[in-house]
Amino acid sequence: MKKxxxxxxxxxxxxxxxxxxxxxxxxxEVAVSSAPDLDAIALEARxxxxxxxxxxDSNFLSTAExxxxxxxxxxGYRHDGVQLGVYQALRGGKYESRYVLDLHRRxxxxxxxxxxxxxxxxxxxxxxxxLILHGRGVxxxxxxxxxxxxxxxxxxxxxxxxxxxxxKRDGGTGALYVLLKKSDDAKQxxxxxxxxx
Numbered sequence: 534m535k536k537x538x539x540x541x542x543x544x545x546x547x548x549x550x551x552x553x554x555x556x557x558x559x560x561x562e563v564a565v566s567s568a569p570d571l572d573a574i575a576l577e578a579r580x581x582x583x584x585x586x587x588x589x590d591s592n593f594l595s596t597a598e599x600x601x602x603x604x605x606x607x608x609g610y611r612h613d614g615v616q617l618g619v620y621q622a623l624r625g626g627k628y629e630s631r632y633v634l635d636l637h638r639r640x641x642x643x644x645x646x647x648x649x650x651x652x653x654x655x656x657x658x659x660x661x662x663x664l665i666l667h668g669r670g671v672x673x674x675x676x677x678x679x680x681x682x683x684x685x686x687x688x689x690x691x692x693x694x695x696x697x698x699x700x701k702r703d704g705g706t707g708a709l710y711v712l713l714k715k716s717d718d719a720k721q722x723x724x725x726x727x728x729x730x
Contacts, residue, residue: 564691596642599685601655604669604677605706608684609697615712619695623712626700628662630710635666636679644679648686652713656692659716670709680707687711 602608611620622628634651636644648665655663667683670676687693692714699708 548620581721592646594645594649594686594689596645601675601681602677602684604680606673607698608680608685608709609695609704610688610693611695612693613627615695617682619712620697623662623695623710624697626703626710628660628712629711630664630703632660632663633666634663636683636686637666641677641679641682644682645686648683649690651689652687652692652711656713656716659718661715663711663713664703665696665711666704666708683709 609620609624619725631654634647639647644667651663651665665683665687667680670678670680673679687696687709693711694714695712696709698706699710703710
């Protein structure tokens, strides 16, 4: 068993061991108050990432809160130049809508992206009439919020000629028939077929 030295002898030995050690210069000390605020840095990084994502995002649909519509209200829109008969046929569900977008259980941002890309894809696929199921949102914290956004977004898309709440069989006031412009290829085909300019 090792015999321990009296306390004074241990202290003397310790001092002797550290006799040639020089203290650090005072400017090497770091003040705690000058350390970077990591939460602020992370917040700024997220803000810059969001701005960068927006700059690379071609989706121009509004993110501002829309005027709210009633969950059970019929909504509709007709661009200048769309014949009344065409609009009435759309409203009556006379055009076939096999291309469908279902927005149930989607967040506003997800729905915004879905609507934007769905309309672009539908035009590429030469779909003239599509169906969007947005729901009524009667049990949501803000009733008809998604319906209200879709109402605004569709009016912002240049490929949308008209839209109207669907017939009951297709979702009623929780869905929209959307009439789209013809693609450039379809327009050219019509010109060639019917000899128009």
